Amino acid sequence: MTQAFTQAAFTRAPQAPKLPTMPTGWPIGSYDTYEQAQHAVDHLADKEFPVQDVTIVGVDPLVVERVSARLTWGKVLTSGAMSGAWFGLFVGLLLSLFTPGAGLAPILIGLLSGVAFGMAFAAAGYAATRGRRDFVSQSQLVARRYDVLCQPRNAESGRDLLAQLAMSSKRWF
Structure with missing residues (x-):
């Protein structure tokens, strides 16, 4: 049993390291x-x-941070109201499902409470910035270039294959 386990451990494909490590190989x-x-x-x-x-x-x-829109009180409150409405609607639906004979009252109360709390929390968050961040943006991590590295045992054949790719994709005018 131990010999079979040991043999199986050596025949597995190599796994990527679990901790952050520097890449190895030849470009x-x-x-x-x-x-x-x-x-x-x-x-x-x-x-x-x-x-x-x-x-x-x-x-x-x-x-890279790409600015997508200007942030105003109107946009902040509308966004807070919309997200609060969804959460309030969800809570109201749950209450109406588990309260016998409740009708639409829990749904309406949940919706209105969600809108009110959503607007209040959005306003508090925006007010806390004190006008230092009046825009919406998305961040990306990009690189100036991308290198393809290969372990030394196969680097030469990999370089040859990529050279063939480069030659086949060139357009001759």
């Missing part, structure tokens, strides 16, 4: 976008390359 390609790096690794997989030896590494990471 076999460098790309401007993640999509290009992903396409390169997909090409390697299509050619039956052992992609478990490959890592895509974003180099020079940047946090």
